[in-house]
Amino acid sequence: MKHEEYVAETNISTVMQFVLLGFEDLPKLQGILSALFSIIYMIILISNCLIILITRLDPTLQKPMYFFLANFSSLEICYVSVTVPRILFNIWTRDRNISLLACAVQMCFFLMLGTNECFLLAVMSYDHYVAICNPLHYPLVMNPRKCTQLATGSWLIGIPIQIGQTCWIFSMKFCNSNKIDHFFCDIPPILKLACGDTLGHELSVYVVVMVVAALPFILVLTSYSKIITTILRLPTAKGRAKAFSTCSSHLLVVVLFYGSGAITYLRPKSMHSPGTDKLLSLFYTIVTPMFNPLIYSLRNKEVIAALRKLIFQKQDHVLSSK
Template identity: 60%
Template sequence: MNHQQKPQEGNLTNLKEFVLLGFSDVPDLQWVLFGLLIAMYCFILLGNGTIVLITNVDSALQTPMYFFLGNFSFLEICYVSITLPRMVFNLGTQRRTISFIACATQMCCILILGATECFLLAVMAYDRYVAICNPLHYPLVMNQKVCSQLVIGSWISGIPIQIGQTSHIFSLSFCGSNQINHFFCDIPPILHLACGDIFINEMMVFLGAFLFVLFPFLLIVFSYSKIIFTVLKLSSTKSRAKAFSTCSSHLAVVILFFGSGMITYFRSNSSHSGETDKVLSLFYTVVTPMFNPMVYSLRNKDVTIALRKFLCKQFVKI
């Protein structure tokens, strides 16, 4: 990390609001983006909401794997609702301002939910590891109490540290422009506006990224290395295919979410590009929540069957 102290400029501003530039650099596409984002948000709500619903009402899906999936889908709804409605509002009204408090709140929520998602993905990988590598002990190890504790731990693990990190960032002095070259209040573009020495803040970002991104990712890598080693020892080709099939959907989400997240947060502040950050952020804030219901419903027979049963019951009632 190449640390550079940002110079103190003459006018230190007691900011009351920021301006989210978003995609203002493509004015001809504003209404196209407006319609596209509304469609994507509706799809995310419908897709993930359906998974939450059927994993709770279908008795065949009352297993740890689908308990985690239901929580993950609910998390995706919360996560995307922090950023997408604001993006749609800004595009529709062309009012791009966001108050200082609202910006800090948005960042804090994104960091907490992002940490939750990282740990929940690690928990889901651990669940697959136990199911495949220790199938006889699976009901004992992944009992209802343990599953609940793992989910609760995932939801609350990042709260104190991420609140502290957000408070520390927004206690900095800001000078010059109040324009954030992003579509939400993320750490890199906010630090770009800060004055003075931001070395401690950069170190906190790296530490937070290690604890809440790299550490869960390493747990996932460890789980999948054990899974692959175990699956390759299976004599039946059908058994190997079935084992890999149960993991492929989760692995696709992991690669998409962690890949874009690590590139964003493991770079130094000086190497960040506004346009690159916006593209990468779209992957872990919008594309992953939209991708989740597709890979888990279209590629998962249990979810597909449960969805058909649920829809049939609704049509019979009508």
């Protein structure tokens, strides 16, 4: 008996590699999934790079709103690049092995960037609130220094929190299996592989989610409730319809992102199933990042005008060089 316990303990302590099963249960769809994820990834990269480029080059877009949009686009590029390339690598090479360290690094960056996105969405909603509800004070409140501080805070706030949480989770020993039934290293599937009682780790996840997701979500809802109240006072029906269209689009993306993430991380471990976890994860890792450029930027008339100006300038430059 003592020998068996010793062997088990030895095996636990030497687990240095996981296997990301990903979409292994869909062998006939590997080619379709590869093409789909490749196209989505390219759409996200190209659209967000265009937003960053035009907000930097166009003088008419040197406003707080577009400063935050550029930060948001940069964050989205980093965010999807943590997961999607690894998904494609696993599909293309069929090599699903990932070291313990690489898994921890992927989880840490994913959680940090997800936290940053939660707070940046809250900052963007605050910017909208000030612009719509207090337009006369907008230049004073959202001055360049304040914008830089808010953006910097959004980028940095998740780093210490999620480094600590990742170290806490990977301090556990893993004995149930080394197979992660997911397409990236996320908290719920990792906790399933842990030995012994994980209640303390689950509680820490709940606390962190309440701080980094629930709190910003409440701030977003508060901002938009005041925005909607202000919109209802607009004198023309056309103005109200236009404002509601923009707000409803923003809120839809916010609800999808926060909602799918909250359901994933706040459910008890016993209620998690691989299929449901993967589906929910697709929403906040791939689906919302794909729609964010359209919702937040490319429906904006000033952004479209700046994009057309950039394209025509390039065309004129090409024609003149010929």
